[in-house]
Amino acid sequence: MSDHKDKVVVDHMDLYYDDFHALKDINLKMPEKEITAFIGPSGCGKSTLLKSLNRMNDLVEGCKITGKITIDGKDIYDKKVDVNQLRKRVGMVFQQPNPFDMSIYDNVAYGPRIHGIKNRSQLDQIVEKSLRGAGLWDEVKDRLKRNAIGVSGGQQQRICIARALAVEPDILLMDEPTSALDPISTAAIEDLAMELKENYTIVIVTHNMQQAVRISDRTAFFYLGEMVEYASTDQLFSNPQNPKTEEYITGRFG
Numbered sequence: 123m124s125d126h127k128d129k130v131v132v133d134h135m136d137l138y139y140d141d142f143h144a145l146k147d148i149n150l151k152m153p154e155k156e157i158t159a160f161i162g163p164s165g166c167g168k169s170t171l172l173k174s175l176n177r178m179n180d181l182v183e184g185c186k187i188t189g190k191i192t193i194d195g196k197d198i199y200d201k202k203v204d205v206n207q208l209r210k211r212v213g214m215v216f217q218q219p220n221p222f223d224m225s226i227y228d229n230v231a232y233g234p235r236i237h238g239i240k241n242r243s244q245l246d247q248i249v250e251k252s253l254r255g256a257g258l259w260d261e262v263k264d265r266l267k268r269n270a271i272g273v274s275g276g277q278q279q280r281i282c283i284a285r286a287l288a289v290e291p292d293i294l295l296m297d298e299p300t301s302a303l304d305p306i307s308t309a310a311i312e313d314l315a316m317e318l319k320e321n322y323t324i325v326i327v328t329h330n331m332q333q334a335v336r337i338s339d340r341t342a343f344f345y346l347g348e349m350v351e352y353a354s355t356d357q358l359f360s361n362p363q364n365p366k367t368e369e370y371i372t373g374r375f376g
């Protein structure tokens with residue numbers, strides 16, 4: 123394994139939706155500038171854990187978390203944390219591309235504008251940089267005023283990635299970002315994720331084990347709210363330590 127320093131640390135974390143115990147004593151450390159994949163059957167808690175990393179679960183009534191999650195050593199659930207600042211640092215991309223019903227340019231400029239940037243040339247620069255970062259600039263540079271809803275699904279997803287990058291996060295959370303996409307768009311997003319990890323810490327939920335193998339450095343396998351195994355991706359797929367992991371990766375359930 124690499125010697126990258128730990129960026130996100132989950133320490134004895136439990137999560138309840140009312141009285142349903144959705145995550146049980148989760149402990150894992152995710153290094154910076156690597157891709158960590160979360161795998162496991164439907165309902166095992168992957169999205170729940172991902173959303174805990176930028177406090178999206180704050181929006182869910184009845185959701186209670188105990189234990190600790192730190193980013194760069196700081197407790198993100200501390201009372202003093204500004205949740206908007208946290209979400210600026212920890213961007214998120216969802217399963218269904220969800221561009222806003224506005225131009226490509228305005229989608230990408232949305233976050234920076236919210237954070238107070240009004241200067242047109244500064245916004246132009248951010249939009250270009252973010253679209254380049256998302257591997258989309260050459261395809262859309264001549265139609266930035268077009269509505270983002272009108273482009274292909276793969277392009278929409280890269281607009282959403284550009285929108286996330288525009289506020290300069292350090293961490294990018296991706297919840298099954300390619301499951302609604304065709305193989306070519308999927309490959310583009312996978313290549314992009316591998317480029318982005320030079321500068322970002324990436325956590326990706328995927329149902330596609332080949333995808334985890336192709337792009338991730340580490341993989342965590344979840345089952346019924348527990349993290350069963352966490353290891354380098356090579357190790358987890360070639361030599362799983364837990365029989366449940368082996369059953370899952372060999373396709374015997376899930």
Ligand SMILES: Nc1ncnc2c1ncn2[C@@H]1O[C@H](COP(=O)(O)OP(=O)(O)OP(=O)(O)O)[C@@H](O)[C@H]1O
Pocket residue numbers: 139142144162163164165166167168169170171182
């Ligand atoms: N808002 C909520 N209120 C109550 N229960 C919830 C809520 N969100 C998720 N759950 C439950 O928590 C468990 C974990 O759900 P989660 O969405 O994290 O699973 P997942 O691993 O992402 O599944 P999938 O692969 O289907 O996306 C499930 O049993 C789910 O029904």
Ligand SMILES: [Mg+2]
Pocket residue numbers: 168169170297327
């Ligand atoms: Mg999910």
